[in-house]
Amino acid sequence: MKYVEEYRDRSAAERIAAAIAAAATRRWVLMEVCGGQTHAILRYGIDDLLEQSVELLHGPGCPVCVTPLETIDRAHAIAMQPGVMFCSFGDMLRVPGSNGDLFALRARGADIRVVYSPLDAVALAEKHPDREVVFFAVGFETTAPANAMAALVAHRKKIRNFSLLVSHVLVPPAITAILQSPESRVNGFLGPGHVCTVMGTSEYAAIAEHYRVPIVITGFEPLDLLEGVLAAVRMLERGEVGAPVQYGRAVRDEGNAESRRVVDELFDVTDRKWRGVGMIPKSGHRFRYEYRHFDAETRFDVHAVETREAAECISGRVLRGIDRPTDCPAFGTRCTPETPLGATMVSAEGACAAYFAYGREPERRLPLVSAAARPEKLGGRNGAFR
Amino acid sequence: MASSSPLDVSCPTPSGAYERIVLGHGSGGRLSRDLLRDVFLEELGATQLDHEEDQSSFDVEAGRLAFTTDSFVVSPLFFPGGNIGDLAVNGTVNDLAVGGATPLRLSAAFILEEGLPVERLRTVVRSMRRASVEAGAAIVTGDTKVVERGKADGLFITTTGVGMVPAGRRLSAKNARPGDRVLVSGMLGDHGIAVLAKRDGIELETEVVSDTAPLSGLVEALLAAAPDARSMRDPTRGGLASALNEIAASSGVGIELDERLIPLRTQVRAVCELLGLDPLYVASEGRLVAIVPPESEAAAIEAMRAHPLGRDAVALGTVVDEHRGRLSLRTLVSGKRFVPMLAGEQLPRIC
Structure with missing residues (x-):
């Protein structure tokens, strides 16, 4: 397969891994931000390959994982209403809410459809004018443009029985929250390559500058990830900060202005709760006033829901890079992809699911690098970011 | 109920003049008899099926x-490279073959849905005859029900099947020992992807064709060259990963693959x-996985490559004395990870 296999070459990988080992004078702690990167790291055993030189922590970049429980419960409340046709991407169906998942609701008679594009949901609304069609709009900056476009299409076609339950989240505020956390052990980041194809690099350059960390904007193939790690390790060794782009074949500094324009037309930025992490200021989207009729939360009045999280689940600590999935006593026993206690065990991009799929076990890991080993000159500064 | 009674047994007129299966075809009465005669006896041949007795x-x-x-x-019943009939014969033949057994006789029981075109059934049964002749195991008894x-x-x-x-x-999943080599007879996952592509309308420039085939000849060729072979499996549902995890667990050894x-x-x-x-979990229906002692590797590979079903045979891993009961993979970029048994179903209804 052209344009893929070149990035999975063993001799090149071994060369870069050797360069990383040669460059690292200590074991650096890097966090890959994006769930797609987490999956590839585990799939190709890159954490194993680099075990002596870097510890890879897995960030909060799995949209399914960080969708708050309240939103899942609201989705369930909406889906159970008579006349509603609830549309979602497939992986949201298995995410546990306070009382089971969407599959369980479907078995009880709710009309829940798996779609592959938000435009499929618009088409369903057009075809079934007597039904209320709701799309569960979950995702990062990469997904938001398509969801915004769906609302815009419905708006232009005057389709009135279509709405979106929006749970868009933004990456930069999450990175900032991790950098501000006293528990964080992160020395540097592999930035989210696909998000930056839309958003460009300026937000990351600003965070890197402010918090004095390297954020290497990185792709998703094994050689991308290894190159990203090498660049980050070299920057850390030299005390450099900044947000260079490893993923140059996809990312332009200015991003995709047209996509951002559509998103800005429909949404403004609001505070958002992240599952397992908590409230992060200015970290999500809500419909602008003039498009508020597309907001399913308003349309169905489901603001007050009582939530109940599985007490045993440590997904919040996993999402913040404090614990690893295998630190959880329920991992692989009471919590598996078939019977997940938390969302990180559901999505293929969730760290727990990736650890499970690739057979990671606690005993083969090196001990955690302690927070105290983090050099003073890096990160940990107080005060909100701009 | 209308019923024609063609006197000429070789007449290809659809069973009892019905073009589609009706509930009466499962009644045990006249329509059942017509179906047996016009489809099963006609296609399988009286030499295979003994319809005079309740047993063979x-x-x-x-x-x-x-x-x-x-x-x-x-699902679907017909796919590139075969249909449910080939699969049903080859699957059972292969389960016998990988145990080192020579297949002798087969039985076949059919559950038919009302409305199934009789010609489709006929095509399936014809494929079963062809596959059973190739495997040297006649279909000698059977049953039909209609729902x-x-x-x-x-x-x-x-x-x-009996063999x-x-x-x-004494081939057994319990026999693998550290140092043994892991061989496969050819390209993996063709069957799973052929069925999936057909079912989901995935268009490929070059069609993937199911590998469904009877493995008894290949097994005999391999055993003639490497009589000390330890264990064999056909990597069907759950793919190579499941076959090797089972051997690792049964033998109490680790297995290491090179991606x-x-x-x-x-x-x-x-x-x-x-x-x-993950292609490690995608099914093949005519491939052989064999564990052989290192000294027999070359002979086993050579024997497989000389057989039409083993032209692409390769060695791809080793049995080790570490991580007992588990399968590990040295990835393309030389990281190491484990390959557990498949959790859940990756591709439902591919066989």
Whole structure:
């Protein structure tokens, strides 16, 4: 397969891994931000390959994982209403809410459809004018443009029985929250390559500058990830900060202005709760006033829901890079992809699911690098970011 | 009920003048008899099926019998490279073959859905005859039931087979030892991807064709060259990963694969990449996985490559004395990870 296999070459990988080992004078702690990167790291055993030189922590970049429980419960409340046709991407169906998942609701008679594009949901609304069609709009900056476009299409076609339950989240505020956390052990980041194809690099350059960390904007193939790690390790060794782009074949500094324009037309930025992490200021989207009729939360009045999280689940600590999935006593026993206690065990991009799929076990890991080993000159500064 | 009684047994007129299966075809009465005569006896041949008795009997030499059964619910019924009939015969033949047994006789039980075109059934049964002749194991007994429309998906088949294990042959999943080599007879995952592509309308520049085939000849060729072979499996549901995890667990050993050596067609790789499937879990229906002692590796590979079903045979891993009961993979970029048993179902109804 052209344009893929070149990035999975063993001799090149071994060369870069050797360069990383040669460059690292200590074991650096890097966090890959994006769930797609987490999956590839585990799939190709890159954490194993680099075990002596870097510890890879897995960030909060799995949209399914960080969708708050309240939103899942609201989705369930909406889906159970008579006349509603609830549309979602497939992986949201298995995410546990306070009382089971969407599959369980479907078995009880709710009309829940798996779609592959938000435009499929618009088409369903057009075809079934007597039904209320709701799309569960979950995702990062990469997904938001398509969801915004769906609302815009419905708006232009005057389709009135279509709405979106929006749970868009933004990456930069999450990175900032991790950098501000006293528990964080992160020395540097592999930035989210696909998000930056839309958003460009300026937000990351600003965070890197402010918090004095390297954020290497990185792709998703094994050689991308290894190159990203090498660049980050070299920057850390030299005390450099900044947000260079490893993923140059996809990312332009200015991003995709047209996509951002559509998103800005429909949404403004609001505070958002992240599952397992908590409230992060200015970290999500809500419909602008003039498009508020597309907001399913308003349309169905489901603001007050009582939530109940599985007490045993440590997904919040996993999402913040404090614990690893295998630190959880329920991992692989009471919590598996078939019977997940938390969302990180559901999505293929969730760290727990990736650890499970690739057979990671606690005993083969090196001990955690302690927070105290983090050099003073890096990160940990107080005060909100701009 | 209208009923024609064609006197000429070889007349290809659809059974009892019905073009589609009706509930009466499962009644045990006249329509059942017509279906037996016009489809099953016609296609399988009276030499195979003995319809005079409620059972089939045959003489065997004294020795060790192997006995296995398998059900087939593949959707769609017809796919590039075969249909549910080939699959039902080859699947059971292969379960006998990988135990070192020479297949002798098969049975076939059919669950038909009301409305199934009789010509489709005829095509399936014809394929079963061809496959059973190729494997040298006649279909000698069977059964047919009909269920109402909507209660089945066209046609389900259960086959059972008996075979004879030659004296002294003891292939078992328990026999793998550290140092042994892991061989496969050819490209993996063709069957799973062929069915999936057909079912989901995935268009490929070059069609992937199911690998369904009877493995008894290949097994005999391998055993002639490497009589000390330890264990064999056909990597069907759950793919290579499940077959090797089972051997690792049964033998109490670890198995290590090199991802670079896993033989996959470009189209199979591409479909897996697009759909996020792991080809290690995708089924083959005519491939052999064999564990052989290191000193027999070269002879075993050579023997397999000389057989039409083993041209792409390779060694791709080693049995080790570490991580007992588990399968590990040295990845393309030389990281190491484990390959657990598949959790859940990756591709439902591919066999």
